[in-house]
Amino acid sequence: xxISREMVALLGFVGMFALMALRVPIGVSMGIVGVVGFxxxxxxxxxxxxxxxxxxxxxxxxxxxxxxxxxxxxxxATRSGMSKELFAAGRAWLGHLRGGLAMASIAACGGFAAINxxxxxxxxxxxxxxLPEMRRAGYSGALSAGLIAAxxxxxxxxxxxxxxxxxxxxxxxxxxxxxxxxxxxxxxAIVFYFIVVQIIAWRRPDLMPRGDSHSWSERFSTLRGLxxxxxxxxxxxxxxxxxxxTVTEAAGVxxxxxxxxxxxxxxxxxxxxxxxxxxxxxxxxxxxxxxIGAYLFGYFxxxxxxxxxxxxxxxxLPVGKYGVLALVLVGYFILGAVMDELAMILLxxxxxxxxxxxxxxxxxxxxxxxVMAVTFGMICPPVGINVFVINSIVRDISLTDIxxxxxxxxxxxxxxxxxxxxxxxxxxWLPSFVQ
Amino acid sequence: MRQGMGRRLLVVTEVVAAVFLLLIALLTAANVMLxxxxxxxxxxxxxxxxxxxxxxxxWGIALTTYYGSHICVDMLWEYLxxxxxxxLDVLATSLTAAFLIPTAWMVxxxxxxxxxxxxxxxxxxxxWFYAAAALGMTxxxxxxxxxxxxxxxxxxxxxxxxxxxxxxxxxx
Numbered sequence: 001x002x003i004s005r006e007m008v009a010l011l012g013f014v015g016m017f018a019l020m021a022l023r024v025p026i027g028v029s030m031g032i033v034g035v036v037g038f039x040x041x042x043x044x045x046x047x048x049x050x051x052x053x054x055x056x057x058x059x060x061x062x063x064x065x066x067x068x069x070x071x072x073x074x075x076x077a078t079r080s081g082m083s084k085e086l087f088a089a090g091r092a093w094l095g096h097l098r099g100g101l102a103m104a105s106i107a108a109c110g111g112f113a114a115i116n117x118x119x120x121x122x123x124x125x126x127x128x129x130x131l132p133e134m135r136r137a138g139y140s141g142a143l144s145a146g147l148i149a150a151x152x153x154x155x156x157x158x159x160x161x162x163x164x165x166x167x168x169x170x171x172x173x174x175x176x177x178x179x180x181x182x183x184x185x186x187x188x189a190i191v192f193y194f195i196v197v198q199i200i201a202w203r204r205p206d207l208m209p210r211g212d213s214h215s216w217s218e219r220f221s222t223l224r225g226l227x228x229x230x231x232x233x234x235x236x237x238x239x240x241x242x243x244x245x246t247v248t249e250a251a252g253v254x255x256x257x258x259x260x261x262x263x264x265x266x267x268x269x270x271x272x273x274x275x276x277x278x279x280x281x282x283x284x285x286x287x288x289x290x291x292i293g294a295y296l297f298g299y300f301x302x303x304x305x306x307x308x309x310x311x312x313x314x315x316x317l318p319v320g321k322y323g324v325l326a327l328v329l330v331g332y333f334i335l336g337a338v339m340d341e342l343a344m345i346l347l348x349x350x351x352x353x354x355x356x357x358x359x360x361x362x363x364x365x366x367x368x369x370x371v372m373a374v375t376f377g378m379i380c381p382p383v384g385i386n387v388f389v390i391n392s393i394v395r396d397i398s399l400t401d402i403x404x405x406x407x408x409x410x411x412x413x414x415x416x417x418x419x420x421x422x423x424x425x426x427x428x429w430l431p432s433f434v435q
Numbered sequence: 436m437r438q439g440m441g442r443r444l445l446v447v448t449e450v451v452a453a454v455f456l457l458l459i460a461l462l463t464a465a466n467v468m469l470x471x472x473x474x475x476x477x478x479x480x481x482x483x484x485x486x487x488x489x490x491x492x493x494w495g496i497a498l499t500t501y502y503g504s505h506i507c508v509d510m511l512w513e514y515l516x517x518x519x520x521x522x523l524d525v526l527a528t529s530l531t532a533a534f535l536i537p538t539a540w541m542v543x544x545x546x547x548x549x550x551x552x553x554x555x556x557x558x559x560x561x562x563w564f565y566a567a568a569a570l571g572m573t574x575x576x577x578x579x580x581x582x583x584x585x586x587x588x589x590x591x592x593x594x595x596x597x598x599x600x601x602x603x604x605x606x607x
Contacts, residue, residue: 019530022530026508065484383509
């Protein structure tokens with residue numbers, strides 16, 4: 001009895017999700033199904049050849065060095081205390097307002113996002129810096145953790161962003177334009193989160209009491225500590241847009257720049273450097289395992305011709321281009337509930353991107369929409385990676401409570417997504433200045 | 436004695452990979468600075484960076500595998516009791532080993548087929564770098580089996596164990 005290729009592809013997806021549910025690492029799940037599926041259709045020798053070529057070609061791909069380098073930049077920044085300085089400035093300027101510490105935390109998330117490309121790193125860092133302060137000031141633990149989970153998503157919207165890099169590499173879209181496209185949607189997110197905080201603080205002032213007021217001299221003195229963050233941001237993005245270096249090079253230059261600043265300020269010693277390197281190594285290796293798995297699974301999907309058929313199916317759906325976009329976004333919400341955002345991007349972009357381009361959408365704008373869509377998966381139950389990370393640091397706030405705390409921010413994110421879909425100019429205005 | 440050797444292997448793995456990661460950043464930054472200030476390009480900075488990256492990441496995968504810090508979906512695991520979690524971890528690690536062992540073997544096949552290919556500028560044999568990377572993948576497979584053995588005995592190595600490594604041993 002022979003099975004059709006479509007059925008093999010379907011079995012592949014079922015098998016992959018089953019392995020993931022069994023807690024097999026996501027990259028390994030995709031890799032196993034990819035190799036076994038490829039072997040079933042093309043023979044075992046070609047399948048083993050995939051194992052011979054793909055892992056080594058992925059880890060030696062220079063373009064992908066941008067991922068560990070931007071993560072390293074964030075790790076050095078954390079160890080140099082830059083995240084603390086950002087929060088201190090936010091607290092001095094906003095802390096006396098109702099919900100002020102919450103807004104300070106969001107602003108600090110936004111600032112930290114500008115020198116680090118990872119959502120998880122932003123959430124983890126701010127959990128250690130801002131959450132204890134908010135709880136000490138009498139803030140609701142659930143709400144504080146929820147807003148940090150949401151604020152963490154700024155890490156992949158505001159440049160530099162690991163997800164934009166991956167999207168850019170996969171779709172051959174200009175990464176510097178993608179970075180520019182993420183700026184206004186990221187700032188919009190900060191404004192919207194501020195509005196949510198103000199509404200909550202107005203309705204339930206007991207959840208977010210006012211903090212201490214700071215004198216003007218204290219406020220201005222906190223700004224002095226921000227020079228390193230501003231310099232770094234300007235150094236990395238200024239170099240990219242000034243034509244001094246490529247995005248890939250900027251990541252390495254940024255990492256070394258952060259190291260040098262940390263050393264000059266006496267904030268980084270041998271132990272701090274080693275810890276930052278090892279942290280980066282672990283995160284990057286986990287990400288690269290997913291990339292390897294996604295490539296293997298991709299080869300399997302290619303020979304089943306599933307990708308082409310899925311693209312055809314999407315393009316010819318009788319619901320119009322915005323109907324297809326809406327369906328794709330719903331698909332992302334569902335996938336986000338069970339999958340990691342990187343795996344989601346790596347698995348879906350080869351299918352969804354060609355369909356969206358055939359439907360006439362802009363590749364830069366769609367990049368922003370996709371990043372926005374995957375952020376929901378990071379804070380929505382049952383698999384919200386930011387929520388898991390925060391819970392692993394603060395064990396006394398339950399997952400359920402953190403998820404409850406994210407709800408107001410998820411609601412405003414839906415509004416933001418609709419606005420970004422309705423007004424592509426918000427995403428496309430800044431990239432129009434990039435040569 | 437054996438435990439001491441195991442710990443030393445972990446520390447060496449960590450240090451080797453971390454140093455290579457730092458070298459990639461330094462190589463990239465140095466090349467950019469030289470170029471932008473009108474100097475010559477560093478010979479083999481491009482091939483050197485990507486080869487170091489390959490070595491660092493394969494050795495990094497070894498550590499990530501041993502400490503069980505790969506990105507996983509915990510949906511089912513969260514709802515299990517202690518015994519159920521252990522059983523699931525043993526199963527997941529067995530499947531991971533079943534993937535890593537043939538991968539390590541096939542990466543060595545790739546090393547063997549590299550022949551006399553060299554880097555662009557200095558013509559350094561690629562086989563040296565590929566072999567160092569393949570060794571990392573082999574260590575990943577070995578450490579995966581070690582983790583499986585420890586899990587079966589009821590001890591799951593975790594990031595907390597990594598943090599507990601003596602400071603002087605892990606210093607870069």
